[in-house]
Amino acid sequence: xxxxxxxxxxxxxxxxxxxxxxxxxxxxxxxxxxxxxxxxxxxxxxxxxxxxxxxxxxxxxxxxxxxxxxxxxxxxxxxxxxxxxxxxxxxxxxxxxxxxxxxxxxxxxxxxxxxxxxxxxxxxxxxxxxxxxxxxxxxxxxxxxxxxxxxxxxxxxxxxxxxxxxxxxxxxxxxxxxxxxxxxxxxxxxxxxxxxxxxxxxxxxxxxxxxxxxxxxxxxxxxxxxxxxxxxxxxxxxxxxxxxxxxxxxxxxxxxxxxxxxxxxxxxxxxxxxxxxxxxxxxxxxxxxxxxxxxxxxxxxxxxxxxxxxxxxxxxxxxxxxxxxxxxxxxxxxxxxxxxxxxxxxxxxxxxxxxxxxxxxxxxxxxxxxxxxxxxxxxxxxxxxxxxxxxxxxxxxxxxxxxxxxxxxxxxxxxxxxxxxxxxxxxxxxxxxxxxxxxxxxxxxxxxxxxxxxxxxxxxxxxxxxxxxxxxxxxxxxxxxxxxxxxxxxxxxxxxxxxxxxxxxxxxxxxxxxxxxxxxxxxxxxxxxxxxxxxxxxxxxxxxxxxxxxxxxxxxxxxxxxxxxxxxxxxxxxxxxxxxxxxxxxxxxxxxxxxxxxxxxxxxxxxxxxxxxxxxxxxxxxxxxxxxxxxxxxxxxxxxxxxxxxxxxxxxxxxxxxx
Amino acid sequence: xxxxxxxxxxxxxxxxxxxxxxxxxxxxxxxxxxxxxxxxxxxxxxxxxxxxxxxxxxxxxxxxxxxxxxxxxxxxxxxxxxxxxxxxxxxxxxxxxxxxxxxxxxxxxxxxxxxxxxxxxxxxxxxxxxxxxxxxxxxxxxxxxxxxxxxxxxxxxxxxxxxxxxxxxxxxxxxxxxxxxxxxxxxxxxxxxxxxxxxxxxxxx
Numbered sequence: 001x002x003x004x005x006x007x008x009x010x011x012x013x014x015x016x017x018x019x020x021x022x023x024x025x026x027x028x029x030x031x032x033x034x035x036x037x038x039x040x041x042x043x044x045x046x047x048x049x050x051x052x053x054x055x056x057x058x059x060x061x062x063x064x065x066x067x068x069x070x071x072x073x074x075x076x077x078x079x080x081x082x083x084x085x086x087x088x089x090x091x092x093x094x095x096x097x098x099x100x101x102x103x104x105x106x107x108x109x110x111x112x113x114x115x116x117x118x119x120x121x122x123x124x125x126x127x128x129x130x131x132x133x134x135x136x137x138x139x140x141x142x143x144x145x146x147x148x149x150x151x152x153x154x155x156x157x158x159x160x161x162x163x164x165x166x167x168x169x170x171x172x173x174x175x176x177x178x179x180x181x182x183x184x185x186x187x188x189x190x191x192x193x194x195x196x197x198x199x200x201x202x203x204x205x206x207x208x209x210x211x212x213x214x215x216x217x218x219x220x221x222x223x224x225x226x227x228x229x230x231x232x233x234x235x236x237x238x239x240x241x242x243x244x245x246x247x248x249x250x251x252x253x254x255x256x257x258x259x260x261x262x263x264x265x266x267x268x269x270x271x272x273x274x275x276x277x278x279x280x281x282x283x284x285x286x287x288x289x290x291x292x293x294x295x296x297x298x299x300x301x302x303x304x305x306x307x308x309x310x311x312x313x314x315x316x317x318x319x320x321x322x323x324x325x326x327x328x329x330x331x332x333x334x335x336x337x338x339x340x341x342x343x344x345x346x347x348x349x350x351x352x353x354x355x356x357x358x359x360x361x362x363x364x365x366x367x368x369x370x371x372x373x374x375x376x377x378x379x380x381x382x383x384x385x386x387x388x389x390x391x392x393x394x395x396x397x398x399x400x401x402x403x404x405x406x407x408x409x410x411x412x413x414x415x416x417x418x419x420x421x422x423x424x425x426x427x428x429x430x431x432x433x434x435x436x437x438x439x440x441x442x443x444x445x446x447x448x449x450x451x452x453x454x455x456x457x458x459x460x461x462x463x464x465x466x467x468x469x470x471x472x473x474x475x476x477x478x479x480x481x482x483x484x485x486x487x488x489x490x491x492x493x494x495x496x497x498x499x500x501x502x503x504x505x506x507x508x509x510x511x512x513x514x515x516x517x518x519x520x521x522x523x524x525x526x527x528x529x530x531x532x533x534x535x536x537x538x539x540x541x542x543x544x545x546x547x548x549x550x551x552x553x554x555x556x557x558x559x560x561x562x563x564x565x566x567x568x569x570x571x572x573x574x575x576x577x578x579x580x581x582x583x584x585x586x587x588x589x590x591x592x593x594x595x596x597x598x599x600x601x602x603x604x605x606x607x608x609x610x611x612x613x614x615x616x617x618x619x620x621x622x623x624x625x626x627x628x629x630x631x632x633x634x635x636x637x638x639x640x641x642x643x644x645x646x647x648x649x650x651x652x653x654x655x656x657x658x659x
Numbered sequence: 660x661x662x663x664x665x666x667x668x669x670x671x672x673x674x675x676x677x678x679x680x681x682x683x684x685x686x687x688x689x690x691x692x693x694x695x696x697x698x699x700x701x702x703x704x705x706x707x708x709x710x711x712x713x714x715x716x717x718x719x720x721x722x723x724x725x726x727x728x729x730x731x732x733x734x735x736x737x738x739x740x741x742x743x744x745x746x747x748x749x750x751x752x753x754x755x756x757x758x759x760x761x762x763x764x765x766x767x768x769x770x771x772x773x774x775x776x777x778x779x780x781x782x783x784x785x786x787x788x789x790x791x792x793x794x795x796x797x798x799x800x801x802x803x804x805x806x807x808x809x810x811x812x813x814x815x816x817x818x819x820x821x822x823x824x825x826x827x828x829x830x831x832x833x834x835x836x837x838x839x840x841x842x843x844x845x846x847x848x849x850x851x852x853x854x855x856x857x858x859x860x861x862x863x864x
Contacts, residue, residue: 136684136688137684137685137688201695204695205688205691205692205695206688208688208691209684209687209688209691212687213680213683213684213687214684239691239694239695240694240695240698242695243695243696243698243699243702244698244702246699247699247702247703247706251706251801254790254797254801255797258790258791259791260790260791260794260797260800260801261713261715261791261792261793261794261796261797262706262710262794262797262798262801264794266715267715267716267792267793267794268710268713268714268715268793268794268795268797269713269794269797270709270710270713270794273706273709273710277702277706280702578671578672579671579672580672581672581674581677623819626819627819627823629678629681629832630674632674632677634672637671
């Protein structure tokens with residue numbers, strides 16, 4: 001009846017695991033109680049959960065990312081603490097628990113922090129940046145959000161019921177096979193990954209079509225803002241790379257569920273195939289995470305230097321070159337596997353090539369700042385912090401690409417990819433969050449706490465990862481839950497201090513948000529364009545009306561909003577308003593997400609009847625939407641006019657801005 | 660240029676324009692989906708080729724497949740591609756019932772194909788050559804099975820489309836869905852030709 005699920009699935013095995021489970025359960029109950037107490041269920045349902053408005057979906061994505069960031073960071077803090085104390089001792093975490101933590105930390109950070117964060121930014125920004133009123137497939141957008149959320153929920157519930165994988169975030173076989181990992185941990189991993197991967201692939205299709213088909217009249221490809229370019233390239237990678245992850249996870253699942261022999265020891269299985277398949281997705285994924293951040297940096301640098309971006313075309317070509325190269329270097333993730341000299345030589349030489357377009361982008365940002373009037377706002381601080389620290393990441397990467405240097409699987413590798421993904425991705429998302437927050441909500445985030453957060457993050461980042469590079473070169477393998485070399489410990493204690501600084505960084509970000517909400521009247525942006533920005537998303541109201549643009553603008557070059565301000569046309573009121581057709585709400589997306597969670601949970605525990613219920617539920621949700629061809633509603637011209645009049649009254653200050 | 664910047668000069672959005680645009684975007688998006696699906700098949704093909712000699716226990720692969728059976732399957736699927744084309748021609752001529760009849764024939768041919776595939780799987784499993792036996796058979800069942808699942812999903816889709824054509828007639832949305840279904844079905848036929856050439860022919864020849 002309940003498959004493998006028994007009372008033993010509750011985490012009685014360790015007090016710490018029990019505590020984690022209690023926090024999750026109490027957190028969920030607390031949110032439910034709070035919403036009930038405030039009487040906001042109807043508001044939440046009609047305005048948010050069933051909304052097909054891309055801005056709201058984007059805000060929900062970013063909220064998911066920030067919540068999961070806290071969870072992922074708690075994992076990191078626990079690991080650093082364990083390694084700081086575990087010299088010649090067990091520390092405070094038993095090995096099985098420690099292994100779950102490093103697995104869930106990475107799985108969460110990649111799939112449920114980075115991906116939702118960047119997709120959230122796409123949603124809030126890209127349609128407005130290209131002068132569109134909506135994305136191409138609003139319902140699919142909602143489905144993607146709720147499937148990603150279901151995947152995150154699956155990882156969270158593994159804290160309470162059963163346990164998570166101990167096989168590392170990449171779940172290499174043969175250890176991840178049923179023979180060596182018979183419990184449900186790897187199954188949780190597989191299903192969380194599958195939900196997230198399908199959601200990401202469909203998001204890729206959605207934004208690819210949106211960018212190709214919904215640009216404002218006159219906006220040619222070589223006029224698109226650089227964040228949109230980065231998004232387009234990211235989406236191409238998502239469409240082409242995520243199928244590989246789906247195949248990888250599915251084949252591992254077939255081995256585990258049906259006793260097949262893709263990656264098993266013996267019987268014709270070959271674990272090396274898994275590693276290759278995994279990284280066919282895995283390496284493009286590095287750029288799926290980094291390119292959107294590059295896009296943010298391009299926008300931020302141009303805006304806060306008060307100049308047109310230097311070398312627009314070279315930035316576009318570099319972004320495209322990175323996209324193409326990222327698809328042909330995956331093997332450098334396992335140069336030590338023994339694929340043969342020729343193969344290693346090809347991939348070992350292809351990998352450093354990516355440094356060329358990357359260097360071009362960095363020089364373009366530097367030349368944009370050169371002789372510009374640089375304003376050191378919080379987004380700009382994150383950008384500058386990125387430029388300085390990313391150099392280290394690039395150089396450690398070049399070292400790792402040298403085939404004969406065997407420092408793979410040491411903490412040097414850990415330091416290297418955190419060097420890429422914290423400044424290269426997360427700082428970019430933070431910069432985007434700070435930069436576009438007033439766009440989404442109509443008031444700025446407070447500067448003071450933002451600066452503090454930045455400094456805490458960058459100091460913490462250096463303290464946490466520079467020591468790991470050093471102990472890595474001293475030979476410390478990654479993922480150790482205890483060790484016997486006393487010379488490593490001082491470095492690991494410094495790294496622990498770094499983690500404490502990052503903790504402060506996260507707290508400061510939370511304080512910043514709370515303080516900004518409190519002072520929102522003082523921080524309000526009445527003109528809708530607080531940064532004197534250049535691209536089209538700032539031409540809409542802040543926060544934007546549901547339809548974004550009352551009249552879709554014509555575009556004649558890059559930086560169209562800047563051109564409109566220069567021409568004194570920014571405040572012009574259109575001669576007349578028109579009816580606008582917008583997508584209505586749909587509860588099918590949330591229903592499908594919920595059913596996908598039921599299905600995946602049932603598959604993890606092999607509760608077959610419940611899995612059938614979940615699968616049928618998903619099918620029904622899709623069916624209810626598929627044949628609805630007229631789900632739109634019409635906003636009459638009079639209503640558009642009323643909304644726009646209120647906006648113009650509220651913002652008398654829009655005018656031509658000095659050069 | 661000032662006024663031109665803010666006044667794009669479009670009139671009210673009409674339902675017809677919205678619909679036309681939605682259909683155009685869905686078709687384009689569906690092409691992209693097919694490309695991602697092609698990657699799934701490409702990786703399964705690659706896996707199959709890599710594992711095609713991983714019959715660890717030395718089971719004789721040459722006796723597993725039967726050419727007449729596979730040939731008949733192939734003929735059914737190719738015929739279904741043709742009858743779907745006839746359905747498309749009827750649709751273009753606005754002939755609702757003829758469209759339906761050809762859809763029905765396509766459904767039956769597809770059903771015949773899936774039935775033959777299942778019978779082949781069953782025969783192999785009963786003879787002790789199931790997917791759990793060795794890596795080669797795992798790769799074979801997964802590649803061919805994934806195709807079978809796609810065709811089965813296509814069969815469900817035909818039924819739904821048939822109901823829609825019956826109830827709503829050939830409105831532009833229905834026509835566009837029939838068109839996308841056609842893309843999907845012909846795509847599966849192309850994949851099958853790949854399977855026939857890569858999986859079955861080398862074993863038989």
